[in-house]
Every structure is written in C-alpha cells, then in structure tokens.
Amino acid sequence: MSSIKPITMPKWGLAMDEGMLARWAVEEGAEIAPGQEIMDIETTKIANVFESPVGGILRKQVVSEGETVPVGALLGVVSEPDVPDGEVEAFVTEFLENFTPEETDDAGAPTPEMVETASGAIRRLKAGPDDGAAVILIHGFGADLNGWMFNQAELAAERQVHAIDLPGHGGSTKSVGDGAVATLAAAVTAYMDAAEINSAHLVGHSLGGAVATSIAAASPERVSALTLIAPAGFGSDVSQDFIEGFIGQSRARKLRPIIELLVADPSLVTADMVEEVLKFKRLDGVVAALRTIADANFDNGAQRVQVRDHLGNVSAPVQVIWGEDDRILAAGHADGLPDSVKVIRLAGAGHIPHMEKAADVNAAISALG
Amino acid sequence: MSNKSYRQAIAEALTQEMRRDHRVVIMGEDIAGGLGAPGEDDAWGGPLGVTKGLMAEFGRERVLDTPISESAFIGAAAGAAATGLRPVAELMFVDFMGVCFDQIFNQAAKFRYMFGGKAVTPMVVRTMYGAGFRAASQHSQCLYPLFTHIPGLKVALPSNAYEAKGLLTQAIRDDDPVIFFEHKAMYDMEMEVPDEPYAIAFGEANVTREGDDVTIIAFGRMVNLANEAADNLAKNGVTCTVVDPRTTSPLDRETILETAAETGRVVVVDEAHPRCSMASDIAGLVAQEAFGELKAPIKLVTAPHAPVPFSPALEDIYIPSVAKIEAAVTEIVEYGEKAAAE
Amino acid sequence: MASGLQLSREELLVAYRRMRTIRDFEDKVHEEFSAGNIPGFVHLYAGEEASAVGFCMHLDDRDAIASTHRGHGHSIAKGCDVEGMMHEIYGRKDGLCGGKGGSMHIADLSKGMLGANGIVGAGAPLICGAALTAKTLGTGGVAICFVGDGGSNQGTTLESYNLAKVWDLPAIFVVEDNGYAESTASSWSVGGSQVDRGKGFGLATHEVDGFDFFAVFDVAAEAIERARSGGGPSLVHMKLARHYGHFEGDAMTYRAADEVAALKAESDPLTIFRQRVTETAILNGADLDEIDGAVRTEIEGCVASAKAAAMPAESDLLTDVYVSY
Known part of the structure; x- marks a missing residue:
C-alpha cells in the first residue's frame, strides 16, 4: 500500500x-x-x-x-x-x-489584516514562521495581495512572507498622494517600519518592481535581496491598451480582453477573476487612485518612471524574471542589464509569470534568498 | 469583506450614504417604529427590520417615521428631492403603489422634462416585491414593469446581497428618481460583501454564467433560479449564458443582444405577469434586433396572467421554478436539434 | 406683525405692479388663445390676484410654493420671468421650461416655484417635502401650497394636512375657494367647512377675504411668521373668484348670467386695492396709471417676442428626460 x-x-x-x-x-x-x-x-x-x-x-x-x-x-x-x-x-x-474537507474558516489559517503605518492603513497577509527570513511581496498596477496565491504559501514554508496591498489597491488606503513610485515606495518602507522589518527580500511585480527597485536604491540596508518580475521602469514603453482599458472598462465582457493581455494563454482568465477586478474597481476612490497612479507613471504608452539606472546603487543580489510573451511590458526590457543581475526568461509566460509559471518563479525566489 | 445578508447589505448602503451626505434622509411607515407608543423606540426598524438601528445613529430628524399615508410621504419625498434633500422613501410593499403612483409617475418622474431640464429629483423609493411569502394578491406582486414603462424613472432589481449594496449606493447617489425593488424572499440570503462603500453602475448587465447553447435573461430573484438551472443543465452538457440586467431602466440592450446572438436561443425568466412585462419587452427587443441570429423561438418563463394566490399549494406552482427554466431551455435546444435533423 | 397698510410706498407699488402684471398677462392670454395663437389648455387666474401676491410678497427664493393648473398668477407673484412664461405658453424653445411644460407645468425651482400642476391636489405632498427640506437643512424657509376648492377634496391634500402636523412642518395650505371645481360649485362639493377641516388636523387656521390684498397680506404675514419661527403648519381659507372659465373655451353656462360682470364691478381685487391706497392718499391715481401703462407695454412685448421666438427642434425631443441615462 x-x-x-x-x-x-x-x-x-x-x-x-x-x-x-x-x-x-x-x-x-x-x-x-x-x-x-x-x-x-x-x-x-x-x-x-x-x-x-x-x-x-x-x-x-x-x-x-x-x-x-x-x-x-x-x-x-x-x-x-x-x-x-x-x-x-x-x-x-x-x-x-x-476524508473531511478543511473548514473554510479555519482559525489557524492566516487572514488579511490592517496595519496602521505613517503612510496610512496598509492591508497585509502574513504567513510563515516569525523567525524566518522576511520576504515582502509587492504587487503591480491594479492588482493586490491575492495575486501571490500561488507563491506565498510555498515561500512561507521557511520564510516570513508579507504580501501587502499598495495604497490605492486591495484593502489599503485609497489615498495615493501624487501616485508616483517614490510615494508608493515610501508606503512600503512605512509598512516595514510598522511591521518592524529591518531588512527583507523584496519581490516586486510590474509597478511593484519599480517600487522595490526604488527602495533598494534609496535604502540599501533595508533590502537583502531583490526579485523583480516584469518590472516597470526598465524600458520606454507600456501597453496603453492595458492601462486605459483596465481603468476605463466597467463591463466584464469589455474588461476581459484587457485582463487577457496579462497572460500568454488567455484561457487561464476566468470569469470570476474578471469579476474580482470589477468589484475592486467599484470601491469608492479606486478608479481615481488608479488614474492618479497611471498618470504619474505612464504617459500614453510611454513609461515616465525609470528605475533601471538605480540598479547601480543596489548592493543586494538582484534577479529579474520575465515572461517571454509579456504584452504589457516587453521582455526586451531585460536586455542589456549588468552582468551582476541574473535574468530569467520564461517561455510560455506573459506578464504574470508568478501565476502562469509559479513553480519556476517560486524556485527562483527561494534560490536568491 | 465579510458575509452579509441582503438585509444587512441594504442597511449598510443606507448607513454609509447617510454618513457620507447629510442630505440623505430615510422615511417610511415604521422605518424606526414605536413612535409615540409606550414600548420600545425603534421598535421595528421597518417591517422586516432592514432599517433597525439607523435611528440610533442618525436621529429622528433623518429617520422619519410616517403615518400610513403613502400619497403624502411619497409626494413629500419628491418635493424634498426637488428642493435639496436626497430622500430614500420606503414604500413597504410595491402593491401599495396604487395609492401613491401619481407622486411617482406624474410628479417625480416628469419634473425634469416638464421643467425644461432644470429640475433634479434625487429620490429613491425602496419597495418590497415578489411572491413566496403566502402573502396573497395584494402583498406579492412584481410591479416593476409598470415603473419601467415610465420615462424619467430608473428601476433597479438587485439579485443578491452584493448587488443590493452597490445598486442602492448608486441609487442614492443618482440624480434621477430610482425605484429600488427588494425581493422579500431574499433578505436572509448571505454572501461576501465588501465593507467599503461601492456603487454598481446602472444599465450594465452582469453575465453570471457563460455558455454556448442558450442565453437566459432573468430579473431580480429569478437570476438565482436561472443560475441554478444553468448549473444543473451544464451537468448534462447544455451550457447557458445567464444575464442579470440589474436595472430594467436603463436596460443594457447591448449585452442582451450580444449574448442572444452568441447562443441564438433565448429564455427570459420574469416573476411578473407575462403581458406588457420585462419578458415580453426583452422578447420584443431580441425579435426586432437579433432575429437573424435566432435558432429557435424565444421562450418566456413567467408567472401566469392571474393574481398571486394565497394557498401554498397554488402559490408554489404560480412562481417560475428551476424546473420550469430547465424545461424551457431543453425545449428550445431540442427545437434546434430537430431543425438540424430535418 | 406687519400690516399691509403699513407697507412703504415702494412696496405698495411692487404689489400693485405684480397684480396688474398677472391681470394683463391673463387677459392677453385669453385674447391670444381665443384668436387661436396658443396651443393646448390654459386656465386663467384673473380675479384671484390678491391671494398670490398677498402671500408671495412675504417670500424669498429660499421659500417654496406649489401651484395648481391655474398657475400663471402664482408664478408671476413668486418671481418667475414673465417673458419666459409667455414664451413657454407659446411652446417656444426659449420658454421658461424649454417649451416642454407649457401653461400647466410652468416652474422655476431657482425661484422656489415648484410648478403649476396638471394633477388636481398634487401640490400639497410636494410642499410637505419642500418644508421638510427647509426644516432639515435649517434654511429658515417656508413652503406654501395653493390649492383650489376642487383640490381640497383630494386625499393627497387631506393626508398632507396630517403629515404637516405630525412632522411639525413650516408649511401653509392656502385654499383658494373660487366657488367652482370645473363646473361644479364648491357649495355642493365640499362637505363641512375648509377651516374646520384644518382644525380637525390640528392646524392653525384663518379665514380671509380673498378679494382684499391687505387682508390677505396680513393673514399671510401671521401664518408665515408662525411657520418660520417653528410654530408649525397653518391653513388659510379664502373666498375669491375667477373672471374666466375653468379653462379657455369654457362657455361658463353653469354661472349666473350677470355673475362675472357683477364680480368685475364690485369685487375686483385691483379696483379694491386702488380705492384703498388712493383713499388713504398713500399713492395717487397717476402712480397706478403709470404702472398700468408700463405693464401693458411689457405684456405686449412678451407676446410679440414669443411669437417671433423659435420653436424647439427635433433634437430637443429626447433631452431632459434624465440627468444621466
């Protein structure tokens, strides 16, 4: 047997x-x-x-x-x-x-909680042992901490993993100030202060990648390692169709093709996934916050935000992971990086390789620290 | 985010909007209750307890009990809306519209047009509808088609707790008069509802199921029955798109016509009587605009052209059921198969 | 308490001018309607001027009134633009309501005029709402419902007396009893007395001579002051009379042969006003004659400009149904 x-x-x-x-x-x-x-x-x-x-x-x-x-x-x-x-x-x-199914409201399972920080209320989901090395997962434009569903539990086996919602996103404050990367970065360091995290492996996706890079350059002592997944701020262009469609479309049938731009295989996108985005966008203040962030960082298909040059100030080990079929921020943005930066290109993945190729991304994150 | 009932979702929308805007007041019979009586204050909080507790937070000045006097207080809501408040009036049962329809359809609905676009009448009438409570002919009707008929009114039919909070929030923020229909059999239905305020735009249908064979367009509580029917049918390989229009006025014609064209087969599920109803309205729309896409006749699953009966034995067969929806879907799927075989 | 006879010379001139404007407006509409120049239904207020002006002299833009199908007089008294009203009656695009309302729906919410109303008895509930707004927002405003003897028999009106009382609203119900609901006499159609109805609901009540501007003005002052100071709702009943039929085209076969002629000779509110102010030497005849001439010219001008104004275009048909849709 x-x-x-x-x-x-x-x-x-x-x-x-x-x-x-x-x-x-x-x-x-x-x-x-x-x-x-x-x-x-x-x-x-x-x-x-x-x-x-x-x-x-x-x-x-x-x-x-x-x-x-x-x-x-x-x-x-x-x-x-x-x-x-x-x-x-x-x-x-x-x-x-x-077999008895696990209780859905299992008291032992971590649940998202609100943390008051100097930059306002930040929602976080914390998992893993308190004595484990700290990892902070920073989502991209329009996403939230649930985007790490394929990663957090696995990484939390040995690490203390904090998935947070950036201002304007998920359950965090909808007040985003000028919406610039530096402002969002300040919110993340404010969270680190509030959560008493001295130094962490920052994992940033897309806009969250620019945020993570910005922190690593400005406060090298707070960052032990840097994993950037399809980060913003490394190239000149961004999909205008995605940014404008994501903010503007309020009907599921119109939003769905926009969400499908995120993945290499559109069949991965479920109706519920689209509905979750719509429910988020309906919350008071969200569309205005997204508009502010988009206007601060993107300009009609061009990226205002540039963090590539910041890498020179980063002392921690850095890796960049990019889906070869990324239709939001092209994989070519990873070209020409310094040799010290490990670049991992994933075939068959689009803009969200941490969901599309979770095992590969989890392995890479674990390997870096 | 937490589990909330339809009742709690409605109360939460009212509470959050009253906090947000001091011009929002609520009024109705027994909306707090117990006024002038020797017992408890806020004795009822509405006949089914939806507004219980609001008086404690907002006081009698903004939670206005009324005499049983619908003509006067629904008219007062119209007058208050035209002069700067944003009243939410509770018409306990929509069946009572007979004594206050003038205030809704001749007054509130028409101010803006009659006055050359200078009037703004941001009033909401919350009202209970629907059968299943053994409440008989004068407390069970689905009269939303009558309101939908009137230009100047908007009509919302939330199909669950999430929809109820978002659509009521929109109704209160909307500058046009809105009739907000609450199905009395749904108040205890629970689901995840965000704690934060949110509004669901009017005139944007929700596609709750996606399928290839039949498009089911359903209203209010019937959306839940249509979803159940679609899930059952899917096990037998018949997949349905289910459309919840959310509002009958404005109506999301685009989504209805697109989804009708995609499957070529349409079932409309409407708890109201069949004549001059949403069911006949949708059938007319699809026949007019998507005739060439149809593979089978449009089927209507509605209550009959008869008053709502009292006896449970009769009422249970009066209301459209999951079985009737499944039968209608199966019938038009087979119609298509027969036509293909010939 | 203010008294009409203590009004300043300027205030008296304003009051007279408003009454004269209503009279000339209605006489002119009668003439133009008879000539086939005005579409639809019109119901004229001539003869009842003392009521509208006697009340509205006390009001400003924070105060609201609701009118009846016989609404031109109330609209003018409340400050609606007279030229815009005339254009509206002619169905013109630049009418007060864009030509979409017409005589029965003249309104200007910016002036607190909640509309003439095609539904008899519809005004009273609306006024409860306007009074609720004033009370809730603390504007200090009051709300007045003008209702005829016909509308006084509608349940809406009686329900509103009750609601105004139980909500303790700054509302006033002015029953303009001109003797006829359409062709049916109020002596037949009204059970009991109007004032007793008010008392039955706990309203403060007044009975006043509706032909006498000064009597109306004084009672209005008292009721309005009561409402403004939180003293609750009132009902004012007055007898008055219309010079024309229920609607234009009404042959008035139900009235006595000499009834209207006698009214004009003995109970014309403008004549009574003129006698009172000239007898007491507050104003002289020449002051009033000057207003008569100026108003005549103004109304002639309104008609001429209305006839010359553009009709709405087809593109106006579907605008203004909703704020957004």
Missing part, C-alpha cells in the same frame, strides 16, 4: 477552499513524472496547470473533468505498475471514507 500515492486538490492561495478539475492532461495507465503537467485546475481566481507532486503510473482518475471538489479531495491515484487493482481500489475507498 505504501507505494500508492494520492494526488489531491492543491490549496493555491490562502483563500482557496475548492477547485474545479477542468482537464486531465494524462490518461489512466500513463506514466507520469514529478513536475509533469497532469491537469488544469480552475479556482475562483484563475485557471492553472497542476504539476504532479509524485511520479509513477496514474492508476485512477477519481475526479472527472468539470467536477468541483474541496481542497485536499482525492483527484487521482499514482502507484508502481505492480500494485494490484484491488489494492488501488481499497486505497481509494479508505481515502474517501476518511
């Missing part, structure tokens, strides 16, 4: 309590390797490929395509070829009899 291994519904992000098995990529009887893409799973946030945690023969598909099941539910069973069918069946029966 010990060679029989279950494949269960993963928990992607702290808010996930169920998922839908959209597609099996392998058939019963096929041999699979650890890390192989074996199915597509849709959550309320996004669809994604699921990489097998184990290797062996896929003996049984317990859940069929289109079914929605709780986190932890048995999706399939893998074993060595010589395990008899009867044992596999017995394993499945026993698993199903003993």
Whole structure:
C-alpha cells in the first residue's frame, strides 16, 4: 500500500477552499513524472496547470473533468505498475471514507489584516514562521495581495512572507498622494517600519518592481535581496491598451480582453477573476487612485518612471524574471542589464509569470534568498 | 469583506450614504417604529427590520417615521428631492403603489422634462416585491414593469446581497428618481460583501454564467433560479449564458443582444405577469434586433396572467421554478436539434 | 406683525405692479388663445390676484410654493420671468421650461416655484417635502401650497394636512375657494367647512377675504411668521373668484348670467386695492396709471417676442428626460 500515492486538490492561495478539475492532461495507465503537467485546475481566481507532486503510473482518475471538489479531495491515484487493482481500489475507498474537507474558516489559517503605518492603513497577509527570513511581496498596477496565491504559501514554508496591498489597491488606503513610485515606495518602507522589518527580500511585480527597485536604491540596508518580475521602469514603453482599458472598462465582457493581455494563454482568465477586478474597481476612490497612479507613471504608452539606472546603487543580489510573451511590458526590457543581475526568461509566460509559471518563479525566489 | 445578508447589505448602503451626505434622509411607515407608543423606540426598524438601528445613529430628524399615508410621504419625498434633500422613501410593499403612483409617475418622474431640464429629483423609493411569502394578491406582486414603462424613472432589481449594496449606493447617489425593488424572499440570503462603500453602475448587465447553447435573461430573484438551472443543465452538457440586467431602466440592450446572438436561443425568466412585462419587452427587443441570429423561438418563463394566490399549494406552482427554466431551455435546444435533423 | 397698510410706498407699488402684471398677462392670454395663437389648455387666474401676491410678497427664493393648473398668477407673484412664461405658453424653445411644460407645468425651482400642476391636489405632498427640506437643512424657509376648492377634496391634500402636523412642518395650505371645481360649485362639493377641516388636523387656521390684498397680506404675514419661527403648519381659507372659465373655451353656462360682470364691478381685487391706497392718499391715481401703462407695454412685448421666438427642434425631443441615462 505504501507505494500508492494520492494526488489531491492543491490549496493555491490562502483563500482557496475548492477547485474545479477542468482537464486531465494524462490518461489512466500513463506514466507520469514529478513536475509533469497532469491537469488544469480552475479556482475562483484563475485557471492553472497542476504539476504532479509524485511520479509513477496514474492508476485512477477519481475526479472527472468539470467536477468541483474541496481542497485536499482525492483527484487521482499514482502507484508502481505492480500494485494490484484491488489494492488501488481499497486505497481509494479508505481515502474517501476518511476524508473531511478543511473548514473554510479555519482559525489557524492566516487572514488579511490592517496595519496602521505613517503612510496610512496598509492591508497585509502574513504567513510563515516569525523567525524566518522576511520576504515582502509587492504587487503591480491594479492588482493586490491575492495575486501571490500561488507563491506565498510555498515561500512561507521557511520564510516570513508579507504580501501587502499598495495604497490605492486591495484593502489599503485609497489615498495615493501624487501616485508616483517614490510615494508608493515610501508606503512600503512605512509598512516595514510598522511591521518592524529591518531588512527583507523584496519581490516586486510590474509597478511593484519599480517600487522595490526604488527602495533598494534609496535604502540599501533595508533590502537583502531583490526579485523583480516584469518590472516597470526598465524600458520606454507600456501597453496603453492595458492601462486605459483596465481603468476605463466597467463591463466584464469589455474588461476581459484587457485582463487577457496579462497572460500568454488567455484561457487561464476566468470569469470570476474578471469579476474580482470589477468589484475592486467599484470601491469608492479606486478608479481615481488608479488614474492618479497611471498618470504619474505612464504617459500614453510611454513609461515616465525609470528605475533601471538605480540598479547601480543596489548592493543586494538582484534577479529579474520575465515572461517571454509579456504584452504589457516587453521582455526586451531585460536586455542589456549588468552582468551582476541574473535574468530569467520564461517561455510560455506573459506578464504574470508568478501565476502562469509559479513553480519556476517560486524556485527562483527561494534560490536568491 | 465579510458575509452579509441582503438585509444587512441594504442597511449598510443606507448607513454609509447617510454618513457620507447629510442630505440623505430615510422615511417610511415604521422605518424606526414605536413612535409615540409606550414600548420600545425603534421598535421595528421597518417591517422586516432592514432599517433597525439607523435611528440610533442618525436621529429622528433623518429617520422619519410616517403615518400610513403613502400619497403624502411619497409626494413629500419628491418635493424634498426637488428642493435639496436626497430622500430614500420606503414604500413597504410595491402593491401599495396604487395609492401613491401619481407622486411617482406624474410628479417625480416628469419634473425634469416638464421643467425644461432644470429640475433634479434625487429620490429613491425602496419597495418590497415578489411572491413566496403566502402573502396573497395584494402583498406579492412584481410591479416593476409598470415603473419601467415610465420615462424619467430608473428601476433597479438587485439579485443578491452584493448587488443590493452597490445598486442602492448608486441609487442614492443618482440624480434621477430610482425605484429600488427588494425581493422579500431574499433578505436572509448571505454572501461576501465588501465593507467599503461601492456603487454598481446602472444599465450594465452582469453575465453570471457563460455558455454556448442558450442565453437566459432573468430579473431580480429569478437570476438565482436561472443560475441554478444553468448549473444543473451544464451537468448534462447544455451550457447557458445567464444575464442579470440589474436595472430594467436603463436596460443594457447591448449585452442582451450580444449574448442572444452568441447562443441564438433565448429564455427570459420574469416573476411578473407575462403581458406588457420585462419578458415580453426583452422578447420584443431580441425579435426586432437579433432575429437573424435566432435558432429557435424565444421562450418566456413567467408567472401566469392571474393574481398571486394565497394557498401554498397554488402559490408554489404560480412562481417560475428551476424546473420550469430547465424545461424551457431543453425545449428550445431540442427545437434546434430537430431543425438540424430535418 | 406687519400690516399691509403699513407697507412703504415702494412696496405698495411692487404689489400693485405684480397684480396688474398677472391681470394683463391673463387677459392677453385669453385674447391670444381665443384668436387661436396658443396651443393646448390654459386656465386663467384673473380675479384671484390678491391671494398670490398677498402671500408671495412675504417670500424669498429660499421659500417654496406649489401651484395648481391655474398657475400663471402664482408664478408671476413668486418671481418667475414673465417673458419666459409667455414664451413657454407659446411652446417656444426659449420658454421658461424649454417649451416642454407649457401653461400647466410652468416652474422655476431657482425661484422656489415648484410648478403649476396638471394633477388636481398634487401640490400639497410636494410642499410637505419642500418644508421638510427647509426644516432639515435649517434654511429658515417656508413652503406654501395653493390649492383650489376642487383640490381640497383630494386625499393627497387631506393626508398632507396630517403629515404637516405630525412632522411639525413650516408649511401653509392656502385654499383658494373660487366657488367652482370645473363646473361644479364648491357649495355642493365640499362637505363641512375648509377651516374646520384644518382644525380637525390640528392646524392653525384663518379665514380671509380673498378679494382684499391687505387682508390677505396680513393673514399671510401671521401664518408665515408662525411657520418660520417653528410654530408649525397653518391653513388659510379664502373666498375669491375667477373672471374666466375653468379653462379657455369654457362657455361658463353653469354661472349666473350677470355673475362675472357683477364680480368685475364690485369685487375686483385691483379696483379694491386702488380705492384703498388712493383713499388713504398713500399713492395717487397717476402712480397706478403709470404702472398700468408700463405693464401693458411689457405684456405686449412678451407676446410679440414669443411669437417671433423659435420653436424647439427635433433634437430637443429626447433631452431632459434624465440627468444621466
């Protein structure tokens, strides 16, 4: 029995309590390797490929395509070829009899909380051991801390991981001042002060990448490592269609093609993901805040914000991760960086590789510090 | 963000807008309750408790109990709106419109036009509608088509708690008179509703399901039944797009026509009577503007042309059901298959 | 308490000019309607001038009034632009309501004129709302509903007496009893007495001679002062009379043969005003004659400019339905 291994519904992000098995990529009887893409799973946030945690023969598909099941539910069973069918069946029966879904309001699970800072209220989700090295995840324009759903839990196994909402975003203050990167950077350092984080590995995506770079240059002592995912401020141009569409479109059917610009494979975008963006944009003050931030940093397809030159002042190790199919900030922006900067280019990923290629991005972040 | 009932969502919108704008006042019969009586103050907070507690925060000056006198206080809301307040009047049951319709359709609705664009009448009438409460013929109707018919009025039909808060916030901030319909069977329905204020724009339909075979357009509480029907049908391989227009006036014609054209099959689900209804209105719209895209006749799932009955045995078969929606969808899907076979 | 007879010379001239303007406006509309130059329905206020002017002399723009279908007099008394009104009655684009309202819906909210109203009895609830606004926002304003003997029988009016009382509103209901609701006499259609109705709802009540500007002015002063100082709502009942029919084109076969002639000879509020001010030598006949001439010229000018003004264009048909849609 010990060679029989279950494949269960993963928990992607702290808010996930169920998922839908959209597609099996392998058939019963096929041999699979650890890390192989074996199915597509849709959550309320996004669809994604699921990489097998184990290797062996896929003996049984317990859940069929289109079914929605709780986190932890048995999706399939893998074993060595010589395990008899009867044992596999017995394993499945026993698993199903003993399985109880995790309580969705599990008291032990971290939940977002508000932190008062010198720059106003900042919402954060903190996970991982208090004695772990600090990592701060800084989202991009229009996103929020939920964007790290595929990353935070995994990174938090050994680190103290803080996902925060920038001003104007998520649950944080909708007051963004002039909306400039320096102002947003001040809010992040204000958060670090309030949370008593002396120094952290900053992981910044897109506009958050420019924010992280700005902090690393201005306050090198506060930054132990710098991971920049498709950062703003490294090239001249930005997708005007995305910025204007994201702010302007208020109907799901019109916003969806804008959100799809974020990913290499548009089928990853779910209706719920679009709805989440709409719900965020409807909150009082959000559209005005986004407009202020956009006007401060972007200008009709050009980037006003430039942080590439700041890298010279950064003492911490730096890596840049870019999806080759990025349609918001072109992957070419990573060209010509100093040799000291490690550049990782991911094929098949667009502007949000931390969601599209989460395993690769998580590995890179973990490797840097 | 936390779980809130439809009732709590409405109360939260009222509370936040009253805090935001001192010109917002609420009025209605027993909206606090107990006025002048020997027992408790704020005894009811509205007949179903929606406005309970508002008096404690805003006082009797802004939470105005009224005599049972709809003509006078709905008219007063119109007059107050035209002179600088932003009143939210509660017409307990929409069935009572018979005694105050003049104040809504001849006065509030027409001020702006009759006065050459110089009047602004930002009033909201919150009113309960819908069957299922064994409340019989005079407390169960879905009279939104009558209001939708009147130019100058806007009509909102929130289908869940999230929609209720956002649409009521918009209604209160809107400069035109809005009739806001609350289905009495939904007050205890809960879902995640943001704590922060937010407004949902009028005239922008919500597509709650996306499918390839049939487009279901449903109103108010019926959106939930349509979603359930769509989920059931999906298990049998029939996928439906479900459209919640959110407001019947303004109406998101664009989304209705686009989604109708995408599937070529349309079911309209409307708890109101079938004649001169939203169902017939949508059917007329689709027939006029998307006739060439249709693969099957448009099906209407509505209450019958009869008053709402009292007896549970009758009322249960009177209201459109998930089963009736599924049957309508199946019928027009098969119609298409038959036509293809011939 | 202010008394009409203590008004200054200038104030008396203003009062007379307003009454004369109403009279000439209505006489002219009668003439023009008869000639087929004015579309639709018009209901004329000539003969009732003392009521509108007697009350509105006390009001300013923070105060609101609601009128009836017979609304020209109230509109002029409350300060609506007379030329704009005439253009409106002719259905012109530059009319007070862009030609979309006409005689029955003349309004100017910036002047606190909440509209003439095509629905008999509709004004009283609106005035409760305007009074609520004044009370809630603390503007010090009052709100006055002019209602005829016909409208006084509508439930809306009676409900509003009650609401004004229980909400303790700065509201005044002025019952202009001109003796006829359309063709039906108020002596037949009104049960009980108007003043007793007011008392029944707990309103302060007054009975006044509606032909006498000075009597109306004094009662209005008292009721308005009561409302402004938080003393609650009042009802004022007055008998008066219209010189024309219910609407233009009404042959008035229900009236006595000599009724209107007798009214004009004995109970014309302008004549009564002239007698009073000249007898007491506050004004002389020449002062009033000068106003008569100036008003005549003004009204002639309004008609001429209305006839010359442009009609609305097709592009105006669908504007002003909503603020946004």
